[in-house]
Amino acid sequence: MPLAICSTKKDDVKACVKAMMKQGYSDKLYQFGRKTYAELEKNQSGVQTAVASKKITNLITLGNGTIHKKTCKKAQGASDAIKASIVRCDLTGLKKCSCMK
Secondary structure (H helix, E strand, C coil), X not given: CCEEEEECCCCHHHHHHHHHHHHCCCCEEXXXXXXXXXXXXXXXXXXXXXXXXXXXXXXXXCCCCEEEECCCHHHHCCCCEEEEECCCHHHCCCEECHHHC
């Protein structure tokens, strides 16, 4: 199960989305605070444990780089929507759906 992890660094989520599209996979994306992200970079064996406790809060449509609430009907019907656990939506660098306002 390929998954992407990223930090709350500005536009890091956007960079992860681009990388996912380029590599041709899409599963789940998890955003962590900078401290936790740095720890996970050093100890990658802890990633599965870290993501197990995170709840899916959003959907991201890869094609247009838009973030949605997980209940958004537009995103739920999209074939390129991935599940995401986002800590800070304002730092993702993605466009926000009207459901986010």
